[in-house]
Amino acid sequence: MKIEVLNAAYGNTDTPIARLDARTIFVWYLFYALFPWLTHSWIVLAGMFLMLTATIYLARVSYLLLFLFIMGIIGQGGMVLAVSLFFGGNFETIMPILMFETKLAIISLAGLIAFSTMEPEKLSDGLLKIGVPGQVSFSISYGYRMLPTLIEEYNHVFMSFRLRGKAPEKHGLFYWRSAVYFMKLIVKSFYPLMLSSAKRARTTVESLESRGSLVSFNNKEVKKVKLAHMKFTYKDILFAIFNILYVLMLFMLAIALN
Amino acid sequence: MSQLKKRYTLTEQQKMMVFILSMSLFGMATMVSELLPELKVGIVEFKVEYFLFIPLSLAILFHPLHAAVGAALGRIIFGEIMLGKFEALGEIESFLALVLSLYVAGIIVRDPSNRFMVGLASILAVIIDQFISMGVDIGKVWIGVEELETIPGLYESVVAVEGFAFLNDVIVSGTLFAMIPTMYLVPKLYGKIEPLLGMKPKTKDLQIPFSDIITPRFMVGAVIVAVVAFLAEALSESDFAPSFEWAYAAENEFLFTIISLIVAALVSILIIWRVMSKRENAETAR
Numbered sequence: 001m002k003i004e005v006l007n008a009a010y011g012n013t014d015t016p017i018a019r020l021d022a023r024t025i026f027v028w029y030l031f032y033a034l035f036p037w038l039t040h041s042w043i044v045l046a047g048m049f050l051m052l053t054a055t056i057y058l059a060r061v062s063y064l065l066l067f068l069f070i071m072g073i074i075g076q077g078g079m080v081l082a083v084s085l086f087f088g089g090n091f092e093t094i095m096p097i098l099m100f101e102t103k104l105a106i107i108s109l110a111g112l113i114a115f116s117t118m119e120p121e122k123l124s125d126g127l128l129k130i131g132v133p134g135q136v137s138f139s140i141s142y143g144y145r146m147l148p149t150l151i152e153e154y155n156h157v158f159m160s161f162r163l164r165g166k167a168p169e170k171h172g173l174f175y176w177r178s179a180v181y182f183m184k185l186i187v188k189s190f191y192p193l194m195l196s197s198a199k200r201a202r203t204t205v206e207s208l209e210s211r212g213s214l215v216s217f218n219n220k221e222v223k224k225v226k227l228a229h230m231k232f233t234y235k236d237i238l239f240a241i242f243n244i245l246y247v248l249m250l251f252m253l254a255i256a257l258n
Numbered sequence: 259m260s261q262l263k264k265r266y267t268l269t270e271q272q273k274m275m276v277f278i279l280s281m282s283l284f285g286m287a288t289m290v291s292e293l294l295p296e297l298k299v300g301i302v303e304f305k306v307e308y309f310l311f312i313p314l315s316l317a318i319l320f321h322p323l324h325a326a327v328g329a330a331l332g333r334i335i336f337g338e339i340m341l342g343k344f345e346a347l348g349e350i351e352s353f354l355a356l357v358l359s360l361y362v363a364g365i366i367v368r369d370p371s372n373r374f375m376v377g378l379a380s381i382l383a384v385i386i387d388q389f390i391s392m393g394v395d396i397g398k399v400w401i402g403v404e405e406l407e408t409i410p411g412l413y414e415s416v417v418a419v420e421g422f423a424f425l426n427d428v429i430v431s432g433t434l435f436a437m438i439p440t441m442y443l444v445p446k447l448y449g450k451i452e453p454l455l456g457m458k459p460k461t462k463d464l465q466i467p468f469s470d471i472i473t474p475r476f477m478v479g480a481v482i483v484a485v486v487a488f489l490a491e492a493l494s495e496s497d498f499a500p501s502f503e504w505a506y507a508a509e510n511e512f513l514f515t516i517i518s519l520i521v522a523a524l525v526s527i528l529i530i531w532r533v534m535s536k537r538e539n540a541e542t543a544r
Contacts, residue, residue: 016535083415100399115339123339135274136331139281143335150286186290187439190312194283194447198454201279205271214270234534242527249520256514 016235017059017113022126024236025114028243032110036103043257045102047250051243052109059113069108077101120144129227134217142204153196157189268321268457275455276320280328284313285336292337308333308431310387311439313360314380318444319451319460322364323357330356355390359383370448370460373441380440384432392424 017025032052036045056066081097115123124137162185168177208214216222268276287309313329330353338349363383367375399416452459 016531080415080419083419120339135277139278139331140335140339142278143282143285143332143340146282147286147289147336147340150282151289154286154290183434186294187309187311187435190283190287190309191443191446193286194279194312194315194443195451195454197283198275198279198451201275201282202455204278205275208274209271214274235531238527238531242524245520245523245527249517249524252517252520256517 017055018118018122019235020239021230021232021236022118022122023129023230024232024239025118026126026130028239029110029114031243031247033107036106040099041254042099043254044250045099045106047246047253048106049102049109051246052106052113055113056109061112061116065112065116069112073101073105073108076104125227125230128223129230134223138213138217146200150193150197154189154193157192158185161185161189268324272455272457273321273324276316276324277328279455280313280316280320280325281332281335283316283332284309284329285332287312288333288337289340308435309439310384310431310436311380311443313356314363314383314436314440315443315447317360317364318367318370318376318379318440319447320455320457322361325364326357326360329360330354351394352391355387358390359386362386370444373445376444377437377441380436381428381432384428384436388424388427388432392420395420 032048036048039045077097081094118126120140124140127140128134128137165185168181171178205214291308313325316325316329333356334349334353360383363379366379366382370376396416399413449459
């Protein structure tokens, strides 16, 4: 589980999608995230869905994430459906719900493709380029750097609590005693962690300060040097033309078949 | 005897410390809570939504705005980007809701050693946050489904599901994982954690004015967001796409010709892509 999570965090680099410029991907995502709300046409939605499925194959999204995504969509849709049948709905309710779920699916698939396969540095550079404050991209790199340390430390605290403490002798009905015990430990383990992270935050800021990073976060010159490597290539152009033509084709199909 | 209320000010470095502390801690906590198992009994779901007590304690003990922004960002970075489920636009509302609720909680508590106020502020924060996310979810269905009124039972069912989730989150996550731990942690941390960041503990006579957050820029932003939301909704009502007028004028056969041309173009783009990337690979291999 831990390994799979870390795998998902550090994406893959050599897929056709990953070679595009971050800005191209942002625009592409923006279209797929906003447009489904503006249409009620089955043909357009289905076409977009097909396109995304093909892109998933190209981008090699991790199987764990796909599985979680599918389970989530089925679970949510099924629940709304069941409750609406209970409230006196009939099978005519299914089509609108299905369309709604397709819209949600398109949006989250686009998010999966765009961001789950993007490397963290690329994401933070891209965000910096489109004008997000430097603190955000610093936080992303800091998060990736600190995550293993923090998890390790939390694990240590948790384990030492377990070593020193006394687990309940009986599990109780449905293991409720053990559940309460573990929940308490989970919460309590954060207390030492808070103090040590406070110390660490102070060290971090001190070292940032000694390098003048607090000033350079939003300095234009620094940004220019840092982001000089980002440029559009023929791939971005081809990708853009392909997508625009495809969507145009969908509109025309929708009109022609209606 | 009336005391002059001093404004609670921090230096740039101290703000950054609070920000980093809140971000890394709440981010880590989000990851832990994502990995916790959930218990489902029918549609009743006992799930730990989040460990809100961490940013709550920090917002109460330090400057609420920086702790709140840090926590919301930490949740996105650790809980979404790292787990690969970042949805750029969908995060905006949860980000704002979390910032708002934590900020309100941090402002309410003047004296961190007053347990009653701490508890009240923390449950209030959960209610604000969950209420906003419930409203957004219901609104999504309202916009995304056409002719909602004509479908029997759908609207009620959505409200029922979302309302139930709201109550469930407020009761389970709100009391067990926000109120009780915050009431336990804040008095314990008060006066201990501040020296580690090199600042004085917050006392009663320090005041954080609302004008720190509600600046003209903030208000303009809020108005723009509201207008965009309204426009998007209006567009969806009018069934705007894909009813371009010029397309109606065209004959069906003409349309099909264009479609086949586009398909040809799509295929040729794919071929160009393959050829060019092959050439590139060959060049790098050399």
